[in-house]
Amino acid sequence: MRDSSVGVYVHVPFCERVCPYCDFAVIGVPELPPAQETRYVDALLRELDSRSPVYRDPDGSAHRLASIYLGGGTPALLTPESLGRIVEAIRAVFPSDVPVETTLEVNPSTLERDRLPGFRAVGVNRVSVGVQSFDDGVLKRLGRAHQAEEAHLTLAACRAAGFQAISLDLIFAAPGQRLADLEADLRSALAFGPEHVSTYELTIESGTPFALAASRGQLPLPDEAEAIAMLETLEDRLRAGGFVRYEISNYAHPGFQAVHNRRYWERQPVLGLGVGAFSTEPRSAAAPFGARRSNVRDLRTYIDRIAQRLPPAAGPTEVFDAATARGEAAFLALRGSRGLLAAEFEGEFGQPPRAFFGPAIDRLVEAGLLDEVEGENLRLSARGRLLADSVFAEFV
Ligand code: SF4
Secondary structure: OOOOEEEEEEEEOEEOOOOOOOOOOOEEOOOOOHHHHHHHHHHHHHHHHHHHHHOEOOOOOEOEEEEEEEEEOOHHHOOHHHHHHHHHHHHHHOOOOOOOEEEEEEOOOHHHHHHHHHHHHOOOOEEEEEEEOOOHHHHHHHOOOOOHHHHHHHHHHHHHHOOOEEEEEEEEOOOOOOHHHHHHHHHHHHHHOOOEEEEEEOOOOOOOHHHHHHHOOOOOOOOHHHHHHHHHHHHHHHHHOOOEEEEOOEEEOOOOOOHHHHHHHOOOOEEEEOOOOEEEEOOOOOOOOOEEEEEOOOHHHHHHHHHOOOOOEOOOOEEOOHHHHHHHHHHHHHHEOOOEOHHHHHHHHOOOHHHHHHHHHHHHHHOOOEEEEOOOEEEEOHHHHHOHHHHHHOOO
């Protein structure tokens, strides 16, 4: 199988302030100095030039551009002019004969809101708004920089700016959050009427202030039963609102599934640019199952490496062997609502999943984390969706 399309992810590591649960590659900058912004965008464009040749056919023609995702961090802290430079450069390197989904992550803030028409003008056609909650108490306990009123204003401004699709992020199982709080969040989200909703259970990442607070017993998190009730409520309410859950955390109205995000779950190539960005490289004779690489997470190191014309990779490129590819294929398929289809898996790897993962599948079915449906096809149960990371660990 040959890959001939590419999605481009651009990581912008700046945030107004760093949330206490965040473990992304970010730095807090109350105001982004123009010189720092220009330096970073220049570095991104140099990285694009140096790495884009990997995403070419053997005859030298560039892969077709399927999607651009401007994420972070808070990429909308860059000006429309800077984002326009990035989008234009990507489009100049990778041609496309279809409309390219171009997503920008936006946090609710006055600065970003005022720039929305400018972002639309430089080609952004989809926004993903980091609402998280419409409850000021939940937002405060999460350490977010915004309040609910900002979220309402930003969503309205996104609609007024004319983006083709608006996605909003909601978090659940946050400190002190009750089921009734989440139900109120869902009512507010549905009243706005987004095309897409992403839902995330709060996870406590080691090394974050939340991890320290949790270890001291100072973080009042919902227990597993409450978290499952929240997950089921999310699914019920969004389904009743006309959304289809197409991935473990993602819901869309028909025709609005995220093109870019699907590339990760479907193991299609993604060129990741910037601090901490991950890339999935195309399959080739040297890497018949593809390859993965990640960039350094430190901003200064990234800028220095680019300035010295050194690769900003955090380590050697990982070339997938068959076993790694099988594990990835299995758990990524389980993320999707279709689940792991035995015939499809066998088509790629010669034998059905049970031939490679039989004991793990038995354990997970027995524990109520996986449902075996229509023969040997597998799907995550509601509990499995909540404990997905421990399910996936059985396949890698
Ligand atoms: S806004 Fe998002 S990326 Fe920035 S610190 Fe908070 S959670 Fe992390």
